[in-house]
Amino acid sequence: MITTPPAIEAERLAKTYRTGRGRPPVHALRGLDLVVPAGRVYGLLGPNGAGKSTTTKILTTLSTPTSGTARVGGRDVVADPAGVRALIGYVSQGASCDPLLTAEENLVLAARLRGMSSVDSRDRARRLLAEFGLDDAASRPVGKLSGGMRRRLDVAAALTHRPSVLFLDEPTTGLDPESRAAMWAEIRRLSAEDALTVVLTTHYLEEADRLADELMIIDRGREVVSGSAAALKSTLNGDTLRVELFEPDADAVRAAVEPLRGIRGLVVEVAGPTGALVARVEDASAAIGSVIPALTSAGIAFGAASVSAPTLDDVYLHYVGHTFAAAPPTDDSADPDASGPETSEPASPSEGAAA
Known part of the structure; x- marks a missing residue:
């Protein structure tokens, strides 16, 4: 062969x-x-x-x-x-x-x-x-x-x-x-x-x-x-539940939702005055039916709730612990990719010479 x-x-x-x-x-x-x-x-x-x-x-x-x-x-x-x-x-x-x-x-x-x-x-x-x-x-x-x-x-x-x-x-x-x-x-x-x-x-x-x-x-x-x-998306069982949050207290959201059955991989993200609750669920209808009352009882303000099939963002969330859009700045955020600063070793004659 x-x-x-x-x-x-x-x-x-x-x-x-x-x-x-x-x-x-x-x-x-x-x-x-x-x-x-x-x-x-x-x-x-x-x-x-x-x-x-x-x-x-x-x-x-x-x-x-x-x-x-x-x-x-x-x-x-x-x-x-x-x-x-x-x-x-x-x-x-x-x-x-x-x-x-x-x-x-x-x-x-x-x-x-x-x-x-x-x-x-x-x-x-x-x-x-x-x-x-x-x-x-x-x-x-x-x-x-x-x-x-x-x-x-x-x-x-x-x-x-x-x-x-x-x-x-x-x-x-x-x-x-x-x-x-x-x-x-x-x-x-x-x-x-x-x-x-x-x-x-x-x-x-x-x-x-x-x-x-x-x-x-x-x-x-x-x-x-x-x-x-x-193949990557198939490794994630169930669906993704996402609930938009207003002025979220991450600890309060976790305390309200984590005890619920059927909630896995719970992540609470905060970006300024808004945020989101993201979790993996097996039964979407049951999950929404329990998450919404729990947030309401805890006095947590929320907006739209949605359920979707696994996406690449969910894959990223599963393996890294936060969604792709909420990725924190990395230690190469000084943008060496674009500017090509001085390297830790002498540059070869080919550095920057590709046609």
Whole structure:
């Protein structure tokens, strides 16, 4: 039996940033293991500052790990960065195309930088414009395109040299719902039609649920849990009960609800003057019928109550102890992912050099 080797393998990947001025170092990654099968959409899901972008920067040779190893297409990201870059496309969180050039000129430039001839570059640019529905924008300056069109152009530019692995770092941040849906369709098309391995970092739960064949939830630079979205949600029995709270006293809410039967995994979150009670329940009707009177008797003000099937947020809640949206700031909240501060070891010649 012939087994296809994974597109990406990482073992005990760690990244530490110096902060200077007597402050403690920032541990963006803490021994992360990662295996990405070839030809799949793999999601790295986590709150802001979890270490998703740091992982992507290492795998795309834009940063070197403090310790651990990583290989893309069998090539080591530290020992053979040029070999890795030949295999990958990378779309960063920020715009990558020149706003003064036209859409076609940007794609031709990207292809030429990858070593393609002038004729082949123009041919490849036209093909990509057609595939991404940007024919009408070919001769328009990028600065005059909509946000969704610019983002599709960024992805097209990363595909000019036909990479085998495409990294998309928060590709839909800031897009309106219609543009986000269009980008989702493009990502799915690329994976299905081109047998492309796509690594998607996102903090949108719905995005990961919709797109990723497999995913890993990361928190504080470590793996929380991994698997397909369906498999992860299937590990949670019952439904999720959520009750909105006004001016909640967390201790009072727990005292009122914890004695009730059928309440599991109770979490009370407080965010300013509001909050929420979240719990796992087997019998939703019975749970609501007991929780609401208990809150009323305790004089706790509440709003809407809802019951839903397990979601990725519930998976996160189960394994971390708070919901995804309520994730506290991590120790890499100084945003080393975006700014790339000084590392704890000398930077290699490849640091920040990926095309």
